[in-house]
Amino acid sequence: MIIFSGSKAMAQDLIVTNVGDSISCDIRKETRTEVHFSYLRYNQNIVRTLGKDRISAVVRGFYVNDSIRSAEINSVVPYKELQTNSSDQGMESTMSHDTATWTKWQAGIHVGYARRLFRSAISATDYERLYDQKLKPGISAGAEAFYFPWKSVGFGLRYDFYLNRAERDIKTHDKVNIQFLGLGVAHRKIFSNRSTSLLTSFLVGYQPYHNAARHIGQDYKLNANTMGWAVSVGLDHRISQKLAIGLSGSCMMGSIFKFRKTYKGHTEVVNLSHHEQEDLSRASVSLALKFVK
Known part of the structure; x- marks a missing residue:
């Protein structure tokens, strides 16, 4: 025509x-x-x-x-x-x-595989190192929302949680939950087909840590709060006017130098040295479903 x-x-x-x-x-x-x-x-x-x-x-x-x-x-x-x-x-x-050609709002949910990046202590035994490997893999899920006042630059927030369940024997196990809630800036590259974009974001925020643990038959809870930062790179593809799917990789960093230990109703604050710090760093790969407007 x-x-x-x-x-x-x-x-x-x-x-x-x-x-x-x-x-x-x-x-x-x-x-x-x-x-x-x-x-x-x-x-x-x-x-x-x-x-x-x-x-x-x-x-x-x-x-x-x-x-x-x-x-x-x-x-x-x-x-x-x-x-x-x-x-x-x-x-x-x-x-x-x-x-x-570009949208101002996008919000979505994601779920995927995550793995913690901490290293075992130098003095750890082979038995302890083997258990550390069980503590690393976990499930990552969360949600995010970004607003783009400009075509390539936007601002937003992201929530993410990591879950791990590891058991060494009937007397020792850990149930770890690490969360992240942060604000950040994002850069978006829209490809020539107008349906695919590359989203890179940098975020800084609050990162709480919880562990319901049992050690040699004794049950206790560990809780800590710290700051953390995250970097995410993802590829999004619009499948309709208001819906997109995405694949992203993220890395979150942070450490705790003290935590609250609750045992038999009594809570105490435990301070860690630089060499004893708990490394919360982790990497994840996620699939996302996003709503765009």
Whole structure:
């Protein structure tokens, strides 16, 4: 089909899409991956961008003196005349995806596999090192929300929790829960297909630690609060106008130098030396479901 912009200019350019739509316009700029152009609609100059992966042909100066060079248009792409009363609908159909090249809001949930990055003590026995390996893997899940006042830069928050259950024998086990709630800044790179983006974020926040442990038959609870920071890199792909799926990798850092130990109703504060600190660092890989607007 061919779509007229309603412009009365002496010369107009022509863009033909992969689906056969023809756009009468004024090409402002052409890059390696995109074509920037404008057209008149309701006496307003509308500026749009179209990825070259959606374009089959570009002809500059195609429309001259309000006439169409029919021989050239047939050599570019087959078309059929568009009814006057449906020209605006055709333009909307062609440009509907490009009117929302980027979204301002995105929020979602994620779940995946996480692994703690602490090292066993130098003095640890082989038996203790083997148990440390059981303490590392766990489940990671949470939620996040970001607002993008600019196309590439945004701000938001993220909540994440890590769960691990490890048992050495009937007398010794650990049930570890590490949470993270932080604020941060994000950078977004939108690819030329307008549906895929790379999101990189840096966050700083609050990181509580809980462990319901049993050691040599004695049950006690360990609780601590500390600050932490996180880095996340993810690839998001929109599967509809308001829904996207994502795959991301994250790394969260933090350490505790003191904790509260509760045993038989009595709580005491235990201070740790630099060499005894509890390393909360962990890495995770997650799948996400996101809502965009």
